Amino acid sequence: MQPDETGAGDVDPWAERRRIAEQAAGGRAWSLWGPYLSERQWGSVREDYSRDGNAWRFLSHEDARSRAYRWGEDGIAGISDDRGLMCLSLALWNERDRILKERLFGLTNDEGNHGEDVKEVYHYLDAVPSHAYLKYLYKYPHAAYPYDALLAESLRRGRDDPEPKVWDTGLFDGDRYFDVTVEYAKGDVDDVHVRVTAVNRGSEPAVLHLVPQVWFRNIWSWQEEAVPWRPRLLARAAGGVTCEHPRLGTYQLAYSGSPELLFCENDTNLRRHGGQAEAPGPFKDGINDRIVAGEAAAVSSTHGTKLGLHHVVRLAGGETARIRLRLSAGAVPRPVEAEDTVLRRRIAEADAFYETLTEGTAQPDRRRIVRQAAAGLIWSKQLYRYDVRRWLDGDALQPRPPRERARGRNATWRHLAAADVLSMPDKWEYPWFAAWDLAFHCLPLALLDPGFAKSQLLLLTREWYMHPNGQLPAYEWEFGDTNPPVHAWATLRVFEIDRDRRGGRGDLAFLEGVFHKLLINFTWWVNRKDATGRNVFQGGFLGLDNVGVFDRSRPPPGFGIVHQADGTAWMAMYALNMMRIALELALFNDVYESTASKFFEHFLLIAEAMTDMGGEGVGLWDEEDGFYYDEVDMPDGRMIPLRVRSMVGLVPLFAVEVIDPAMLQRLPDFARRLHWVLENRPHLARLVSRWTEGGVGDRKLLSLLRGHRMKALLRRMLDESEFLSPYGVRSLSKAHRDQPFSLHAFGASFSVRYDPAESTSNMFGGNSNWRGPVWMPMNYLIIEAIRRFHAYYGDDFLVEYPTGSGTRLSLSAIADALEERLIGLFARDAAGRRPIFGEAAQAPPGAEAEDNLLFHEFFDGDTGRGLGASHQTGWTALILNLLHRRAGPG
Template sequence: MTISQGAEQLRLDAAARDAVPWRRWGPYLSERQWGSVREDYSPGGDAWDYLTHDQARSRAYRWGEDGIAGFCDDQQRLCLALAMWNGRDPILKERFFGLTNAEGNHGEDVKEYYFYVDGTPTHSYQKMVYKYPQAEFPYHDLVATNRARGRQDFEYELLDTGVFAEERYFDVTVEYAKAGPEDILCRITVDNRGPEPATLRLLPTLWFRNTWTGRPGAVRPSLYQAPADGSAVVEVRHPGLGRRWLHCPGDHPLLFTDNETEGPYAKDAFHRYVVHGDTDAVNPACTGTKAAVDVTLDLPAGGSAVVRLRLSDEPHPPESIGFDQLVERRRAEADEFYDGRFPPALGQAERQVCRQALAGMLWSKQYFGYDVERWLLEHGRDPLDAGDIRNGDWFHLTAEDVISMPDAWEYPWFAAWDLAFHAVVFALIDLDFAKSQLDLLLSRRYLHPNGQIPAYEWNFSDVNPPVHAWAVYLVYELDKGRQGRGDHAWLEAAFHKLARNFTWWLNRKDVTGRNLFQGGFLGLDNIGVFDRSAPLPTGGHLDQADGTAWMALYCQNMLQIALELAVEDPGYLEQAHTYLEQFAWIAAAVDHPGATASMWDEEDGFFYDLLRLPDGSATPLRVRSMVGLLPLAAATVFDPELTARYPHLIGEANDFLDRHPSVAAALPPGRFRGRPGSHLLALFDENRLRRILARLLDEEEFLSPYGIRSLSKYHAEHPFQVDVDGATYRVDYAPAESDSGMFGGNSNWRGPVWFPVNALMIRALLNLYAGYGDDFTVECPTGSGVKMTLFEVAREISGRLTALFLPDESGRRPCYGGQDVFGTTHWRDLITYSEYFHGDNGAGLGAAHQTGWTGLVAVFPNLFARVTGSDLLAHGMTGFFRSMTEEEDER
């Protein structure tokens, strides 16, 4: 079989340059729409209980749709997904099942096994696997047992119920392949893994998102049974999509109903027809807004069957090659595409880890529709005076976009800081999409008029860490390396919007005007001794080490962008001066000699939050956590060419310090210096850096076998405790799930390994290496006697993170903990990328498919397989990242 050279890249280029709609169709269907804020019309804002999983099969949604292994257009007007029945379940399996926040002992949690195996950026090829038990699905058992367990108990998972015993399950493998931008093939392969014959009722389902109920003037689309010989054919008529046809070869019945809650033919018709034999539930006229092909598969033990579907804008799509041949061609083109993205030095096991991580990212792209003004009106509120209703201050926000989601089931809504990390990962394979995602939250449809970036739909006004500027600059550099020149217009547009957000931070999150910042939970949920998003029981406020570090990093990133823009427009040098000076004010405030208390604790050699009491006194909260490590992230090296290009910038910086001796006095020597010629901005000097690294790299503190813990293991034996008005507030090391009910009870930053902050630690180490060079070495691990440069330390942490997903000799991967089944034949090549990982044994925890930021694992091995420390020292950080893309172009 001949493969055209760079076929997927040609599709990406055609989409970007010629507007060929290769991106129009994709896996943009959510895996859970029920229980979301958009669908919540309860008086008290109880989203989980207002529309439950059990109600989802019969109540039409208002804002989006969900399904299994779904595909839809980029406005989610027409959806294609799977439904199935094993002959025993009490309900038709149309969507994945999971627990609400209140039902489980560890919060919301999907209770299914499905795996994203492959995908390409234009979705010309997508593949996933779902494991469907042949025994009755234990819905009641999962809810009752988890509800009865306490926080100290393990979660009760689907494998624990015994329904997979003797491999009595179906592997349902779904592949999509595009013959053209509007011509989509779907191949469904069902394998009976069990020891006896088994029957599966498979219902590939096509339906419209309900855009007509309660919307005057909206045109109602229709589906019809079309005449055909030897095939089941559904004709689609939609005012926006026009006409198209779904073909399924074979003499299979077609079922029709409407995607509506009420009426003679309602949303749950196929459930009633298949499970309960209610023949009156489906429309005998063979028309409606929801249709399914009813396929019965009788499979012998170990047997297999294939169902083929084709959704096309042609009534009789031409077949220049066969269906299966085209699917195989697209799969081979996917192989070719990733071979060009992965360096030759990357091993096969690492390639599999990276590729499936990227597949998870691609499968988690989702259409997100939410017009807050209309939602408020539907709640009976005046958008201009909405009161205390959720998101009442965000009536300007109008979303109708394909967005990279953290997890299409557990977090089927965008999160601001998650999305910044997603964009960095997508930049490896799809720079245009990465840039569009960063643009989205800065657009006037999302960014608040006051400059705040919306956090996530549960509370747009919450505050996520300001990592957008970091992501913008890194994506710009990668784009510049691939294209040969930077997208100056894109960077400039982003800079001005980021400046609005930066100003919002200065005005809103520095309550005393002392350049020490707050911010609330800042994405770290329950990491502190108090709920940082609630009023403190002591009164007063927290000056947060992480909030202050984020703003220091923000200054550095904006300085980088301003200097890049100044290459073409010297007027941006004034902005560069501004951000450099703002960084100096923050750096001085962190360790002001005359302050009542300092974030830096000289005795412990660590940064801490400061508890500011109403009487003006301040006390450090001595919790050794990621909060105190994040000041490391605010370390950026500026390349030696900076002095040559902008000599007066350095002069102006020195003049600034001369004019402000109090600032100069608060900046220890070396905080603006690294190796000769480089310019390093950081919140610490070399001595303090060594003390922080000694804790970071101590295996009895932060360094786990699988990355950097979010809380020091020191607190396992030495918990931190505060007594306030008879109440005790305590922080213990918890390497697995949280035993705290703080912040909803489904989050845990008290021990496990989280990828996004690990990524920022690696970035900081690379910058510090560029600043200090090979002469600066530390013990890694602490006390081992093994000396490493900071580049080698970064590579060591990267290797530990990647090891979470690498199989041992028996095929077992640490991310699966003690579940032996994942090392067996039909499971061993399937990987999930969890939200976070056990701080001691690496088991995946939290959301099971949060490839979003855990997808960063695709970046690390690629990075360290391509470049060396000498490359970094020779070319600086800018050349270092550009070399990643230059190598791709050479291949």
């Protein structure tokens, strides 16, 4: 124990880890309440009941305050229980806005000049995995929010222009805004303390309405007998509010001060949306109408299913106001003013948790990066509800959906019924899970909470997610799309991280459970995405497709099959990952040895196909360029290489595995099968890099790349005039800036040009942005692959870095250097700036803005400026793993 200078008594440095372990063991459910509330439920597929499938238009931001949601809820700095039955968030009003600020505003895919984009300033400042402490900062201007001006400016700008930011409008000039911080601290699993602190950052006095809101998700308007009785919020005569729910039980809400209690019903305003002028209220928008429009009849003072606690504060320049709430199960809680002790204790425990996580990291700035990356990852958890069958067929108490849905989006995924807490890519721009994003999220999550990381990987293989044919659901807009098959890789890495933390005891039940389902998924890939049966794969592969000449999922008329270098390499990587998992399981159950052999053979067949498709002497490797390219198999028999130097041609690096001789000694049956294949199929053996020559420690190397091809790829990748950016590896060679790739066929022209930031191509809609920027997940896989090659080749194998510099480094040193370039995105440079913020004029407002980090979706390939979704901590949180590795064990 260590003394607690906050006044909360002794602080247990291992308290948070014990909470995580307790829950993982089936003990007290510390995750009952968490940051599960979405930041955008409107404009999502789940809420779209339109005829044309335009989710953005069917339920807009403007509609959201007045229409009840079917599948979820949203709010600012919000939390909910893990079933989303009761929610709590913060609303604000500055007496100038035309609406109450209840949810984050942003532009839709049709409105933004680079697609959807949140137009707010907010930060996830702190969080621990059990959600015992959470901290969120929102910046709210004194002046009216420029909703219309932001839309007009975005529509005026073209694809070549940057996205307009809210601070570009001058709204925050002179520090004329409030910093509003929301903190949550748990006294127990069902006892949540809330502190809201507002600071007037300007020099002039300003009025602020602080309106914490508590409400029940509407589950009574859709299904007959959904609940035995409607939940209710009741004002108590002695002060406070009783919250009664037939499924959640009874909670008590206490609060500081003397706020005006504004009750309404979480129901659609049928006067505004339904044409029923005489419909009785109060409705969902009642609190807005009472505060902004002064309509006293819009609310009740005694009861409802939604409540706003209306505080009005007038703050002089620099002045601070603070309000408190407490939501507790059971008895009426003590006065909330006495509860800061709980908050101080949880802050001290959070400090201790991150002290152990960053032990060995001497630089405070790097510790800040770790902590805020972790906070963003934890805050990005969301309760995701979507029953596709019910969504397609409609609800008993609502009109039937249009018949077009029966053959439209997700119509073949009727089995999918999600009601789970999931790690989201971004809770505003991507408030829905994506299978391959989630796989990457699980690596940093494994450092924070291994149990949650493992549960996420298991979840997508469950029968209520995974298709009966074996496909994993891609993402909400089209579950049937194909994402790169990285689930096995993530499973293996999470298993290894967890094993290290458990002192060498791996969770075999987890590994085996995922492996069995992935056997089915692997078979789906082989049967569905290998059109010619040659072990060369197709299918588009969402994400990397944007670096292509055209949409590989839908080749233009007249084109044949596109044999994909990345698709085929992903499958080679998948085969090696499955082989490695089988070997880990075989150490405890020898039945898996033959399964490991099966995946070894499949890897060899894919390696053969990449070199010689169908025995025709034609492969995906171009010896002259020293690079892998896609090839189009034309109907007339010609093979046309698509000579685009992009990340597509670097993916073959990822298919690499190193086997220690000790493992072969422990698995003699696998060793015999392996040697039989190599001796009896020498043409395949030659494809496997240096199998007969042991590396460091007599290790064996399995790779798509012989030493020559690996060096050729690295020569391109480490060239600063091509792939190597000051901040990592670009997704497209910079050489294509001056020499775009062009293809002319069947009377049409196609081209690919290097764009360091937002793409100028509209091939994939507003977010077509792979053509040049740095992406954290792909860079992470590159670094990992280089380290695995080093494990085989050792320190004596040297490569020029950067290409043309004359400096030769070991592969391990090159991996270190690449890591430092990625860390340099977030760390302060020599001028004290963080590259993610770009030029000083482009940075968010506030003197502390440089230390309130954002974890963007991708980064400018030349400057490092953050781009895309601004809070896409998900896969960008892999920076946490890189920093943790560089710090050493902790």
